[in-house]
Amino acid sequence: MAKVLILDQSKSVRNILRERLEYEGFSTEATENEKEASDMCAKIPFDVILSDTACKVPDAGIPFIALSTETSIDSAVRAVRNGAQDFLTKPIDMNHLLQSIQRTIENPPAVAAPAAPTAAPGVRRSRRARPAQAEPIIGDSPEIDRVRRLIDRVAPSEARVLITGENGTGKELVARRLHAGSARAAGPFVEVNCAAIPSELIESELFGHERGAFTSAIKQRKGKFEQADGGTLFMDEIGDMSPAAQAKVLRALQERRISRVGSDKDIEVDVRVVAATNKDLREEIRRGNFREDLYHRIGVIVVRVPALREHAADIPLLTDHFIRLISAEYGLAPKPIDPEAVAALQAMPWSGNVRELRNVVERLLILSDGRITAADVKAYCN
Numbered sequence: 001m002a003k004v005l006i007l008d009q010s011k012s013v014r015n016i017l018r019e020r021l022e023y024e025g026f027s028t029e030a031t032e033n034e035k036e037a038s039d040m041c042a043k044i045p046f047d048v049i050l051s052d053t054a055c056k057v058p059d060a061g062i063p064f065i066a067l068s069t070e071t072s073i074d075s076a077v078r079a080v081r082n083g084a085q086d087f088l089t090k091p092i093d094m095n096h097l098l099q100s101i102q103r104t105i106e107n108p109p110a111v112a113a114p115a116a117p118t119a120a121p122g123v124r125r126s127r128r129a130r131p132a133q134a135e136p137i138i139g140d141s142p143e144i145d146r147v148r149r150l151i152d153r154v155a156p157s158e159a160r161v162l163i164t165g166e167n168g169t170g171k172e173l174v175a176r177r178l179h180a181g182s183a184r185a186a187g188p189f190v191e192v193n194c195a196a197i198p199s200e201l202i203e204s205e206l207f208g209h210e211r212g213a214f215t216s217a218i219k220q221r222k223g224k225f226e227q228a229d230g231g232t233l234f235m236d237e238i239g240d241m242s243p244a245a246q247a248k249v250l251r252a253l254q255e256r257r258i259s260r261v262g263s264d265k266d267i268e269v270d271v272r273v274v275a276a277t278n279k280d281l282r283e284e285i286r287r288g289n290f291r292e293d294l295y296h297r298i299g300v301i302v303v304r305v306p307a308l309r310e311h312a313a314d315i316p317l318l319t320d321h322f323i324r325l326i327s328a329e330y331g332l333a334p335k336p337i338d339p340e341a342v343a344a345l346q347a348m349p350w351s352g353n354v355r356e357l358r359n360v361v362e363r364l365l366i367l368s369d370g371r372i373t374a375a376d377v378k379a380y381c382n
C-alpha cells in the first residue's frame, strides 16, 4: 500500500485529502508542522509527500507534489525548480491529484532514489516493484494456446511480426515474449509508441539527430533504431504514424541502415522490428492512410491477440494470477476469492480487455475485506 504524507497548514485540506486518499487505498499521515514532517520521514518510508508551497518540504529524498492557492506560472516554476514532481492549485481536483500521485509513484525521480539521509537504520523505501520484463502469458483456452504456439514457432526466427488486437489484450506482452524467445534475448528490447509522438518529432525519436540539426537539438542523440541495435524494436500503435515517418521506416527496414536527422552518414543497424496496432491496417491501406509496401515489410507474420470476451474461459486463471502478482507488488498476502465472485467477473463485458481485468482485481484487493466476494464485485466493478 503506497504511503502518502500530507504537509499543509489548513486542517480542512488535511482532512479532505486524508479521507479521500484512504478511501482510494493509500495509507496517509498528515501534519501542519515541518519538524514533525521531517521526524515522520525518518521513521516511515513514504512514497510521496503532498506539501503546501508555504511549507518547507523535509529534505528526505522523497518525491513531492506541491499544492498552492496561487495560480501564477511563477509559483509553479518555483515549485518545480525546488524539486516538485507536479504542481496543483487549490481547490484540488481529486482526479488530477490521484493521477499525479500514481505517476510519481510509478516513475520516481532518479534523484529521490537514494535512501533518505535522515532515515532511521532499516527503513526501506517501499516502492512498488516494476513488473517482470517478460511475464508469462496466462490462459489455457484454445485461443491463448494458439497465440503461445505461434510465438514459440516464430520467436527464434528473425521474421518481422505484426501483432494485432484491441487495446489491453496483451500485445506488448506478446512482443516481450517474442524478444525473450529469440537469439536477441540478451540484447535490448526498445519500445516506441508511435501514437504518442508528435509527427514533427518522430523522425528524431526513431533515427536520432546530430547536434544543431534543429533549434532544440542542443546535443547529439541516438534514436530508437540505434538504441535497439542487436535487439528488438517494438513499434506500438504503428497505424498512427504519419506518411512521412512511414516512408523513413520503410527505408530503414529495406536497407537496414538509418541516418540521423542533420547527418548524411548512413549507420548500419541490426534490429528486429515487432510492430503492433489496434487498427485494421488493410482498411487503413484502402483509405490511403497506411502504405501497403510497409504493411508487407512489417507483417511477415501476423499474430492476432483475441479480445478477453473471446477467451472468457481464462478469467479464473487470469484473476488468480493478478491476485498473486499485485499482492506481491504491494507486499501483502494474497486474498482468497469466492467462486461466485469469479463467476461474476466472467459475466462482465471487458471492453478494456485484460488490462481492465487487472485494474479491477487491484481495486478489489484494496477495497474488499478479508476475502473477495460476489458482493464486492457488484459494489466495486461497474
Ligand SMILES: Nc1ncnc2c1ncn2[C@@H]1O[C@H](COP(=O)(O)OP(=O)(O)OP(=O)(O)O)[C@@H](O)[C@H]1O
Pocket (backbone or CB within 6 Å): 135, 136, 137, 138, 139, 144, 165, 166, 167, 168, 169, 170, 171, 172, 173, 174, 236, 278, 318, 321, 354, 355, 358
Ligand atoms: N494472457 C495474459 N496473461 C497475463 N497477463 C496478461 C495477459 N494479457 C495481458 N496481460 C496483462 O494485461 C496488461 C495489458 O497488456 P498489454 O499492455 O500487453 O496490452 P496491449 O494490447 O499492448 O495494450 P495497448 O494496445 O493499450 O498498448 C499488462 O499488464 C499485461 O501484462
